[in-house]
Amino acid sequence: MIHFESRAEICWFHEWIVVAVALALTGLTCAVLLSVFGFDPFVSLERIVIKPLSSTYGVSELLAKATPLITIGVALSLSFRAGIWNIGAEGQLIAGGLAGGAVALAFYGVDSFWVLPLTLLGGSLGGLVWGAIPAFLKVRFNVNEILVSLMLTYVALLLLSVMVHGPLRDPDGYNFPESRLFHDAAILPKLFSAGRGHVGFIFSLLFAVGATWVVKRWHLGFEMKVSGLSQRAACFAGYDRNQTIWISLLVGGALSGFAGVVEVTGTIGQLVPNISPSYGFTAIIVAFLARLHPLAVVPAGLLVALSYLAGESAQLALGIPGAATQIFQGMLLFFLLGTSLLVNYRIRFRRRL
Amino acid sequence: MDMILLSAIVHAILVASTPLVFAGLGALIQERAGVLNLGIEGLMIVGALAGFVVALSGQPLLVSVLAAAMAGALLASLFGFLVLRCLANPIASGLALTLFGLGLSALAGAQYVGLSAPQVAVWHIPLLSNIPFVGKAFFSHDPLVYGSILAATVVWWFLMRSRPGLVLRAVGENHDSAHALGFSVRGIRFLAILAGGGLAGIGGAYLTLIQTPLFVEGMTAGRGWIALALVVFASWRPFRVIAGAYLFGCVTIVQLHSQAFGVSIPSQILSMLPYLATILVLVFISWRSKGKGSVGPSSLGKTFKISH
Numbered sequence: 001m002i003h004f005e006s007r008a009e010i011c012w013f014h015e016w017i018v019v020a021v022a023l024a025l026t027g028l029t030c031a032v033l034l035s036v037f038g039f040d041p042f043v044s045l046e047r048i049v050i051k052p053l054s055s056t057y058g059v060s061e062l063l064a065k066a067t068p069l070i071t072i073g074v075a076l077s078l079s080f081r082a083g084i085w086n087i088g089a090e091g092q093l094i095a096g097g098l099a100g101g102a103v104a105l106a107f108y109g110v111d112s113f114w115v116l117p118l119t120l121l122g123g124s125l126g127g128l129v130w131g132a133i134p135a136f137l138k139v140r141f142n143v144n145e146i147l148v149s150l151m152l153t154y155v156a157l158l159l160l161s162v163m164v165h166g167p168l169r170d171p172d173g174y175n176f177p178e179s180r181l182f183h184d185a186a187i188l189p190k191l192f193s194a195g196r197g198h199v200g201f202i203f204s205l206l207f208a209v210g211a212t213w214v215v216k217r218w219h220l221g222f223e224m225k226v227s228g229l230s231q232r233a234a235c236f237a238g239y240d241r242n243q244t245i246w247i248s249l250l251v252g253g254a255l256s257g258f259a260g261v262v263e264v265t266g267t268i269g270q271l272v273p274n275i276s277p278s279y280g281f282t283a284i285i286v287a288f289l290a291r292l293h294p295l296a297v298v299p300a301g302l303l304v305a306l307s308y309l310a311g312e313s314a315q316l317a318l319g320i321p322g323a324a325t326q327i328f329q330g331m332l333l334f335f336l337l338g339t340s341l342l343v344n345y346r347i348r349f350r351r352r353l
Numbered sequence: 354m355d356m357i358l359l360s361a362i363v364h365a366i367l368v369a370s371t372p373l374v375f376a377g378l379g380a381l382i383q384e385r386a387g388v389l390n391l392g393i394e395g396l397m398i399v400g401a402l403a404g405f406v407v408a409l410s411g412q413p414l415l416v417s418v419l420a421a422a423m424a425g426a427l428l429a430s431l432f433g434f435l436v437l438r439c440l441a442n443p444i445a446s447g448l449a450l451t452l453f454g455l456g457l458s459a460l461a462g463a464q465y466v467g468l469s470a471p472q473v474a475v476w477h478i479p480l481l482s483n484i485p486f487v488g489k490a491f492f493s494h495d496p497l498v499y500g501s502i503l504a505a506t507v508v509w510w511f512l513m514r515s516r517p518g519l520v521l522r523a524v525g526e527n528h529d530s531a532h533a534l535g536f537s538v539r540g541i542r543f544l545a546i547l548a549g550g551g552l553a554g555i556g557g558a559y560l561t562l563i564q565t566p567l568f569v570e571g572m573t574a575g576r577g578w579i580a581l582a583l584v585v586f587a588s589w590r591p592f593r594v595i596a597g598a599y600l601f602g603c604v605t606i607v608q609l610h611s612q613a614f615g616v617s618i619p620s621q622i623l624s625m626l627p628y629l630a631t632i633l634v635l636v637f638i639s640w641r642s643k644g645k646g647s648v649g650p651s652s653l654g655k656t657f658k659i660s661h
Binding site for chain 2: 004085087137141142143144146147148150151152154155158159161162165166281284285288321322323324325326327328329330331333334337338339340341344345
């Protein structure tokens with residue numbers, strides 16, 4: 001009979017071997033699915049993964065997609081460690097993009113160095129406010145943060161829609177629901193001559209390093225971790241649960257908001273009704289792929305960004321519907337979760353007594 | 354306002370609410386067993402597609418609905434395997450279920466977009482449907498509207514009046530005690546997940562078979578999440594799920610017909626109302642229950658593992 005036995009200590013080697021197994025299983029399933037639909041898996045791999053990555057343009061696009069995923073993934077890895085389930089990062093991203101975009105449009109035509117920092121700050125504040133709502137409600141009324149942050153995602157999406165249909169619409173845009181293109185002073189510099197990769201990526205790397213420092217070296221990081229592992233233990237140690245709630249959601253909101261404003265000022269260049277292909281939700285997969293280690297979010301984010309890129313090229317080169325990306329991401333999360341059992345438990349085979 | 358318009362509106366509210374009733378009951382039965390399933394949205398849309406495809410092939414309504422329930426239960430069993438057998442994090446597993454379900458339905462359903470399901474006959478309840486106003490509003494519906502009330506009654510009877518229901522609630526309240534009494538915690542939870550998945554699938558099928566009746570990618574549009582909020586709103590009681598669902602249906606319909614009522618607010622603002630209402634309700638019930646311990650089943654969302 002198969003029997004699971006708790007491991008006394010979690011070994012870092014097991015953690016990453018399990019991630020590798022999950023990735024291999026996902027890749028294998030995809031190869032099988034491709035063959036079932038009549039595509040040669042190796043030729044497809046070459047066309048949808050290797051080819052896009054072998055040009056500067058492709059790499060630049062990859063970094064553009066990885067930027068929001070890493071930025072939000074870092075925040076979520078902190079928050080999930082603390083046992084705060086901020087599922088509404090997507091809404092915080094949209095709120096940030098909207099607030100930052102509004103600042104950029106308010107100073108349209110002002111050609112000064114401070115416009116861009118102010119725009120980024122505005123975006124982060126927008127996300128912060130969106131994250132503060134579930135934090136306040138949880139601290140004050142003990143309301144479940146999962147549901148509140150999620151409901152606010154829909155509210156943010158609708159709010160963005162109202163604004164680009166109304167007050168922020170381009171006056172010369174023939175009534176299209178879009179804002180005007182941001183002034184050059186509010187546009188993030190590009191990393192390469194080709195593609196849309198921008199300096200927001202550098203910021204995302206800095207966030208990952210900063211968060212790792214907080215987790216490893218600050219007492220606050222330790223308090224949040226204890227609070228997530230056992231609320232009772234944290235309570236007996238005198239750690240403030242409310243502080244953990246506030247920090248998790250405010251950092252989550254601010255970073256997601258930053259990801260949003262960086263997305264509109266770096267990748268898109270204007271406000272449109274849809275500023276994110278569910279980056280906020282996909283970042284949850286990124287955080288789990290990184291096993292909630294902030295530094296590991298960087299490769300995880302790049303990998304998941306690659307799945308977006310591969311999905312796009314699969315659509316173009318093979319005619320596979322774009323939804324295949326979502327299936328791939330869902331499957332990856334399934335395998336990651338299913339195999340994570342092996343990190344915490346050892347399998348023993350023994351006869352039934 | 355004249356009575357004919359009002360009765361038509363009440364009729365529309367019932368139609369808009371029915372998917373939420375089914376999905377809410379599906380979430381409720383799982384949560385009563387201590388399982389928090391954030392995958393309701395994915396289960397609904399897969400059920401929506403399965404029911405739609407079967408209906409297109411000319412099968413009667415009952416068969417389509419059963420197919421939707423089976424599709425929902427099948428996908429839910431994957432969640433059950435992860436959460437119960439692999440001891441995976443239930444929050445992330447539910448989310449994976451939603452992502453996977455949305456992707457799968459979009460991929461498999463691409464070829465069915467633009468088709469429309471056969472019309473479903475309305476059941477006029479004899480005599481009652483002839484009453485002016487009330488007849489049109491409440492007694493001239495498709496079978497599934499009556500079915501949703503029946504489902505709530507059955508779920509209520511099962512949970513509150515039957516012995517297996519008592520065991521299910523015991524598992525949700527304290528899985529360690531239930532285990533010590535010799536009940537199979539994992540078995541009972543798995544059955545609850547299957548039943549919940551089936552109900553969520555039916556809720557989704559209502560959209561494609563009756564409400565729209567079309568299939569569009571991502572057409573559940575957050576109803577699965579509202580269903581989860583509804584369960585909290587209903588404080589885990591089946592009949593209150595109906596009441597809550599009708600309240601949400603009410604807001605949806607008011608928003609759709611705001612122009613007829615002479616309201617000049619952008620439609621998006623009104624579309625926010627159900628979500629904002631959910632938050633307000635959550636605040637209200639959490640505030641009311643403050644000091645009375647936890648709200649809802651005590652073992653909700655906790656991983657059960659046999660310790661010996």
